[in-house]
Amino acid sequence: MGKATDKELIVNGRRLDGREPYHMREIKMSVDEISSANGSAKVSFGKTTAYASVHGPRSLFPKFLQESDTGILRCRYNMAPFSVDDRKSPGPDRRSVEISKVIRRAFEPVLFLEDYPKSTVDSFIEIVEADGSTRVTGINALSMALASAGIPMKDLVAACSVGKISDTLIVDLNGVEDNNSESDVGVAMMPQKDIVTLLQMDGILTKEELVMLLNLARESCKKIYQIQKQTLMEKYRGAE
Amino acid sequence: MMERYALELIEHGKRVDKRKFDQFRDIEIKTGVISKAEGSAYVRIGKTQVIAGVKIGVGTPFSDSPNNGVLIVNTEFTPMASPEFESGPPGENAVELARIVDRGIRESKSLETEKLVIVPGEKVWTVFVDIHIIDHQGNLIDAAALAAINALITAKLPKLEEGKVVAGEHGDKLPVAHKPVTVTVCKVGDNLFVDPAIEEESVVESKVSIAVMEDGKICAIQKQGASGIAFNDLEAIVDLAIKKAGDLRKLM
Amino acid sequence: MKAREVVLPGDMLDERKGRKLGNGVYEEDGKVFSKLLGIPRISENELAVIPMYGTYLPKMGDRVVAVIESVEISGWFVDINSAYTAFLPVSEGVEEFVDMQRSDLTRFFDVGDIIYCRLSRVTKQKTVQASMRDFESRKLRNGIIIKVTPTRVPRIIGKEGSMISMIKASTKCDIIVGQNGVIWIRGDTKDKAIEAIITIEKESHTMGLTEKIEKMLGEVNGQGD
CATH class of the missing domain: 2.40.50.140 (Nucleic acid-binding proteins)
Known part of the structure; x- marks a missing residue:
């Protein structure tokens, strides 16, 4: 999908977009973006923008899919055809099937689905613009959408990407960095519980580098959590 | 029925087949098992059996990498391998498995795709790795990855004459630079173990598949399963995978 | 308007100290956490979180x-x-x-x-x-139904029914509020009643709501409606 570049991605300790290695892009978050959903949110990391919506808990059909002692979570991650440089043909491909699954797995440990037997919580992530780190951006949005839908949760979920470029460890990869990194790692966690619910890595790393990146990811998730928290609080606390 | 028993055993530090937590079942690897394929491998881990076949053809490169050959990894969960598998297009488990195996090979840069160019920008070798699950008795990912890399390292490029493939004749070896090995570490409570038998697999709370290179570097990770993992447990999981990957590599 | 305190999923409320676990909370190692985005209710006997959003979950007796x-x-x-x-x-x-x-x-x-x-x-x-x-x-018979966020029902009813009684009295409508967020309304001035109910739904988390609704309905009456 991605394009390779010959440009140096890190010059004098700065990234192409001027960031320092551990800096995230500008983060924007808002909730209640989609009125037909029970909960929704929109999150941007730089140009990467994800909407998330939650419908339910609602009745689940066909009936054989129902679990008598718990509700189920369904998750669809999708990229809009216009979200990338070359038009993406619409509908699920192998990449989005896999990402949908790992995102579902990132939330299953967090939700009290047993409070809603036989029902389904349907969640949707739409990437409307993709400039790297789309799945973690989607996870950050979905976490807030679930909370604002009133779905019982152990904690919020915060997620970020970290990686390595020209021997430098970096946080929040943009599209060019994503396509040209030596390695990238996606992490989602329950920030107040210190529990990791999504971990994916590709590219080559020593174990020591991996451990350093995981620690960077943890710190960054905690920062992201603070923004999620602030956004939800401001929205729901009402006027001071 | 056996699942509860498997869980009870694991919680007491034991396993259904009396193995240690860091012990694989016996492993058999045979290469060159399919003569029609350019490369192939049969892998058996305990009763789990998979066959990986490599087919190589002439294709066009992707527009964003005109000077590289193409690697495509695909899995089929045939209904004969498990009562849980159904016919039809690959489900999310099959897709995820194929992509985990794919990333282990791709990210380690094992397949030297830059050496697979026939006419730059126009014609390249396309390498298909198809993984067929014959019997699913647990730990498909490690078995599939092991089969895939063994099929690749034994594969030969088809013979070309005037830009056309000569059927049944082979030339040079497929250029493969590394031998990544994938180990999936499973977690139940505080217990970490490898190579789950089928009864154990259904009680695994979470698992992490880690692809490891010859020098102990890591080239791909994927967390799976419905539970989270405490941040502080991650390092022990990585250590166990690196250690076991070394053991598996000795069998190749 | 003064804000009410809001908690998020995962926020710790207090040590349990033998108290009852009410709606919207869970316990881990003797500590009680919120499951929901909502308003905490912590008393001597019970720890609970009143949800701000969510679909209706049936309870016996509702x-x-x-x-x-x-x-x-x-x-x-x-x-x-x-x-x-x-x-x-x-x-x-x-x-x-x-x-x-x-x-x-x-x-x-x-x-x-x-x-x-x-x-x-x-x-x-x-x-x-x-x-x-x-x-x-x-x-x-003969009325219409509207749906509100079920978690707002207690605010619409008010303490001992005070809020809904006020709306009924001012608008002279028959109103029945279901615990499930479905409200049945019958009467000539039902538009006013609906307006009041929707205002409560939107602003249920703010203080001074009763006064605001009172004023709103008062204006309705004042205009000789």
């Missing part, structure tokens, strides 16, 4: 406004604005003896009819039975 969804041989399935549908058996819906072999149950309730009923049984797996065998339950 009184709900429901709509007949289908007519079966032995009763009716009713839509209670939830992931779960309730069943109203003939014996719980009708006082008189009904010969189910011969009777057409649409004679009592037909698809689309609105009823006020009580949830007489809710099993752990959320099989829900409705009943109309009490004085308050009845068929609701």
Whole structure:
């Protein structure tokens, strides 16, 4: 999908977009973006923008899919055809099937689905613009959408990407960095519980580098959590 | 029925087949098992059996990498391998498995795709790795990855004459630079173990598949399963995978 | 307006100290955390979080406004604005003896009819039975229904019914508020009642709401409506 570049991605300790290695892009978050959903949110990391919506808990059909002692979570991650440089043909491909699954797995440990037997919580992530780190951006949005839908949760979920470029460890990869990194790692966690619910890595790393990146990811998730928290609080606390 | 028993055993530090937590079942690897394929491998881990076949053809490169050959990894969960598998297009488990195996090979840069160019920008070798699950008795990912890399390292490029493939004749070896090995570490409570038998697999709370290179570097990770993992447990999981990957590599 | 305190999922409320766990909380190692985005209620006896959002989860004893969804041989399935549908058996819906072999149950309730009923049984797996065998339950005729976020129902009703009584008195409408967030309204000035209810729904988390609604309804009356 991605394009390779010959440009140096890190010059004098700065990234192409001027960031320092551990800096995230500008983060924007808002909730209640989609009125037909029970909960929704929109999150941007730089140009990467994800909407998330939650419908339910609602009745689940066909009936054989129902679990008598718990509700189920369904998750669809999708990229809009216009979200990338070359038009993406619409509908699920192998990449989005896999990402949908790992995102579902990132939330299953967090939700009290047993409070809603036989029902389904349907969640949707739409990437409307993709400039790297789309799945973690989607996870950050979905976490807030679930909370604002009133779905019982152990904690919020915060997620970020970290990686390595020209021997430098970096946080929040943009599209060019994503396509040209030596390695990238996606992490989602329950920030107040210190529990990791999504971990994916590709590219080559020593174990020591991996451990350093995981620690960077943890710190960054905690920062992201603070923004999620602030956004939800401001929205729901009402006027001071 | 056996699942509860498997869980009870694991919680007491034991396993259904009396193995240690860091012990694989016996492993058999045979290469060159399919003569029609350019490369192939049969892998058996305990009763789990998979066959990986490599087919190589002439294709066009992707527009964003005109000077590289193409690697495509695909899995089929045939209904004969498990009562849980159904016919039809690959489900999310099959897709995820194929992509985990794919990333282990791709990210380690094992397949030297830059050496697979026939006419730059126009014609390249396309390498298909198809993984067929014959019997699913647990730990498909490690078995599939092991089969895939063994099929690749034994594969030969088809013979070309005037830009056309000569059927049944082979030339040079497929250029493969590394031998990544994938180990999936499973977690139940505080217990970490490898190579789950089928009864154990259904009680695994979470698992992490880690692809490891010859020098102990890591080239791909994927967390799976419905539970989270405490941040502080991650390092022990990585250590166990690196250690076991070394053991598996000795069998190749 | 002063804000109320809001908690998020995962926020710690307090040590449990032997107290009852109410709605919207969970315990881990003796500490009690919120499951929800909501307003904490911490007392000497109980820890709970009042949700700010969420779909309706049926509870035994709840009184709900429901709509007949289908007519079966032995009763009716009713839509209670939830992931779960309730069943109203003939014996719980009708006082008189009904010969189910011969009777057409649409004679009592037909698809689309609105009823006020009580949830007489809710099993752990959320099989829900409705009943109309009490004085308050009845068929609701000629009104309309609106839906509000079920978690706002307590605010719409107000302390000991104060808020809803005020709306009923000022607008002279018949209003029945179901615990499930479905509200039945009948009366000539129902627009005013709906406006008041929607304002409460939107601003339920702010202080000084009663005064605001009072003023709003007062203006209505003041204009000689």
